[in-house]
Every structure is written in structure tokens, then in C-alpha cells.
Amino acid sequence: MSLLGKIFALLNTLLAFGLGVILVQDLGVRKNWTYLVFRQDLVLNGLPLDEDETTKTNINIKSNLDGLNEDALKGIFKDAGGPLKLDNRVVLTQVDEVKRMHKKFDDKEKEIEGSDKKAQFLSKLLLENAITYVDRRKYDDLVNKSDPKTLADEYTSLRESVDNLFLSSEPREKNRLPQQAHIISKSESRTAIAALLLSLYQVVDEGSEESMRRLLAVVGPDYASKAFNGHAVVLTRAFDDLEAHLTREEAIFVTEHRELLIEMGRRAKRAKQIEGFKLEYDERIKTQKALLVKEKLLLAKMEKDLEEQRDQTSKIVSNFHLISERLFSVHKKLQGYRVGNEDQEKKLRAVEANH
Structure with missing residues (x-):
């Protein structure tokens, strides 16, 4: 080459x-x-x-x-609890995260003693997922107001309602749906899972900052935002329902109790007049109290002057007693002098008589 x-x-x-x-x-x-x-x-x-x-x-x-x-x-789950496991496998799908939280929810329920306390715990999750005002009112009463017997009686029904919440988020694994449910798209599944996880994090993890970060990591910002917005919409709708309900109740009350309201108006007017009289009377009492205070001060001064006069009178009486005693002593002396003079006079008369 x-x-x-x-x-x-x-x-x-x-x-x-x-x-x-x-x-x-x-x-x-x-x-x-x-x-x-x-x-x-x-x-x-x-x-x-x-x-x-x-x-x-x-x-x-x-x-x-x-x-x-x-x-x-x-790195994926940074500040969001880290890579957590379910059945010794790292949770890497949204469905598995729902299963993990489902298990955590059930484990926490098992730790609670008494059907009434368990029912109260279940009601908290159902309250977070309730849509209508009526349902929210129902579950709120169960959480905060119901007696133990009512809660215990409702436990089975509440447990079924909670199970239905989880069924809609994992239809492939369950291969069954509630009778009222329908087949939903992946987008709808993601939306439902985001809403369910938000409620689970709020009930089980008490809405900690770490749990909210995990929600972002699991479902993404878009669906997390939809979950928050959906929750806000539900609360707004519940508030509107409550306001409408109160308006209806007010209208019914006004219609059924018109005469009572008129009488209440009259009594309110009378009460206002009485209040005016009371104010006037209170003012008079205030004036009388002021006069009474002045009279008390004057009386106290007079008593003080009287006490001083008594002291002076006592001193005069004491002096008078001293003078009386002295006069009595002088009187006795004079009496003695008079007796002596009479004796002298008798002696002189006797002498004169002898001469």
C-alpha cells in the first residue's frame, strides 16, 4: 500500500x-x-x-x-413522605395509592374501640365526600351531635357507603361497581381518585402539609387543583343550599306567624317605652343617691359636731363637779368657823355674866 x-x-x-x-x-x-x-x-x-x-x-x-x-x-416523592410501600411493593400508581390509604384507613378504624366511635370516624370521611347540603348536614350531625346509640345503629350503613367510595376508584381490581355507578373514563377516574385521596389525607393524615405534597406528587398539580376546586364548589353549593333553606324557612315562619310577629312588634315597642321609663327612673335614682350621699355627709358632720359638744359638756360637768366639791369643802370650813364663833360667843357671854 x-x-x-x-x-x-x-x-x-x-x-x-x-x-x-x-x-x-x-x-x-x-x-x-x-x-x-x-x-x-x-x-x-x-x-x-x-x-x-x-x-x-x-x-x-x-x-x-x-x-x-x-x-x-x-426525588419523585421528596417532602411527600418518600416512596411508601403496599404489600412490600413501592406504590407507583394512583390506584395503588388509593389501596394504601384504604388499608391505612381501615387499620385506623380497627384501632378505634366501640361501634359509635367507629361510625363517627367513618362519618368524617363521608362528610368530606358529601356533595349536597342534606348529606353534609347528616354526616356533620353524626360527627358532632349524635348520641352513641344512634351512631352504633348507623355503623353498618356508613361502612357500606365508605366501601362504595373505594369501589369507584379501583373497578379493574374489583371487577364490580355499585349498581348506581357507570363505567367512567380515565380522566374521570383520575378526578375521582384525586378527590378521594384529598378526603383521605384530610381524615387519616389530618390534612398535614406532607400529605398535601403527596397529593401533588401522586395525581399531579392539574388534578390536585381540580380536587381542591371541586371541594370548594361543594362547600359553596352547600352554603347556597343552606342560605336557600334558611330563606324558605324564614318565609314559612313569617307566613305562619304573622300575628305573632305583629304582637312581637307591639311588645318590642312597649319594651322600648319601658326602657325609656327605666332610663328616666334610673336617672332619678341616681339623683336621689347623690342627695342621699350629701345628706349622709351632712349627718356625719353633725354627728361629729355633736360628739365634740358632748366632749365639751363632759368637760364642763367635770369642772362643775370639781367646783361643787371645792364649795362643799369651803362650806364645811365656814360651818366649822361658825361653830367656833358660837363657842367663843358663849364663852364671852359667860365671862360677861361673871363680871
Whole structure:
């Protein structure tokens, strides 16, 4: 082979090696890019609905998730409780998450003692899923107002209602639906699962921040938002129903108790007049109390003056007694002098008589 041929052969070898390096790098970048797109889809859409769901390119999502390592799974469920397990398998579908929460809900119910307490716990979940005002009022009464006997009697019915909630979210596994249910699309299933998980997180996990983050990770922001909006719509509708109910009750009350309302108006007017009289009377009492206070002060002053006069009188009487005693003493002395004078006078007369 000529020198030129050898040079071309060497260049071809180097070119082939360079192309191989570029191909390897391209495959690595493509793989990283594919993974990032996959992760982005998970962030936007949440976990797959079930094991059969595929991407637009007909790739099974569950299979891709099964191939992820533990660090990748921790990244997906970051700040959302981490990758949790059901029957020793990591939960990687929305249906499995419902099953996990179903089991957690049932386990928590088993820990509760007494049919009445269990019924109260079941009513909390049904209250979160109730749509009409009547149903919400019913379950709210069971949660907050009903007596133990009523709750115990309602337990079986409440348990069946809770079971029906879970049936609609996993028809493939159950292979059966409630009689009133109908076959729903995947979009409707996702919406139902998001609403059910929201209520479960609120009842079982008490609506913790971690549980709300898990809702976003499992169903995706779109369906999580639909769940929150749906809950808000239900509450708004319940409020509107309550307002309409109160308006009807008010109208019925006014119609049936018109005379009573008129009488109440009269009595209210009379009560207002009495209130005016009371205010006037209170003002008079206030004035009388002020005068009474002044009189008490004057009386206290007079008593003080009287006490001073008594003290002065006592002193005068004491002085008078002293003077009387002195006068009596002087009187006695004078009496003694008079007796002495009489004796002297008798002696003088006797002397004069002798002379």
C-alpha cells in the first residue's frame, strides 16, 4: 500500500473512532434528556393511573418507574413522605395509592374501640365526600351531635357507603361497581381518585402539609387543583343550599306567624317605652343617691359636731363637779368657823355674866 493509502486508512480509523465517541456521548445525552422529560411528565401528570397506562409514544409508565433506583424514587416523592410501600411493593400508581390509604384507613378504624366511635370516624370521611347540603348536614350531625346509640345503629350503613367510595376508584381490581355507578373514563377516574385521596389525607393524615405534597406528587398539580376546586364548589353549593333553606324557612315562619310577629312588634315597642321609663327612673335614682350621699355627709358632720359638744359638756360637768366639791369643802370650813364663833360667843357671854 502506498504512503497516501496508509494516510487515508489512518484518517478513516481516527474518523470512525471520533464518530463512535460522539455517538456514545449522544446516546448518554439522549438518555439523560429522556429521563428528564419522563421526570417532568411525572411532575406535571403525577403517577400513572394503573399498571396499564402508557405514554403518548406507547411506553408503559409503570415499567419505567420500576426501573428507577431508590434515589430517583426519593426525588419523585421528596417532602411527600418518600416512596411508601403496599404489600412490600413501592406504590407507583394512583390506584395503588388509593389501596394504601384504604388499608391505612381501615387499620385506623380497627384501632378505634366501640361501634359509635367507629361510625363517627367513618362519618368524617363521608362528610368530606358529601356533595349536597342534606348529606353534609347528616354526616356533620353524626360527627358532632349524635348520641352513641344512634351512631352504633348507623355503623353498618356508613361502612357500606365508605366501601362504595373505594369501589369507584379501583373497578379493574374489583371487577364490580355499585349498581348506581357507570363505567367512567380515565380522566374521570383520575378526578375521582384525586378527590378521594384529598378526603383521605384530610381524615387519616389530618390534612398535614406532607400529605398535601403527596397529593401533588401522586395525581399531579392539574388534578390536585381540580380536587381542591371541586371541594370548594361543594362547600359553596352547600352554603347556597343552606342560605336557600334558611330563606324558605324564614318565609314559612313569617307566613305562619304573622300575628305573632305583629304582637312581637307591639311588645318590642312597649319594651322600648319601658326602657325609656327605666332610663328616666334610673336617672332619678341616681339623683336621689347623690342627695342621699350629701345628706349622709351632712349627718356625719353633725354627728361629729355633736360628739365634740358632748366632749365639751363632759368637760364642763367635770369642772362643775370639781367646783361643787371645792364649795362643799369651803362650806364645811365656814360651818366649822361658825361653830367656833358660837363657842367663843358663849364663852364671852359667860365671862360677861361673871363680871
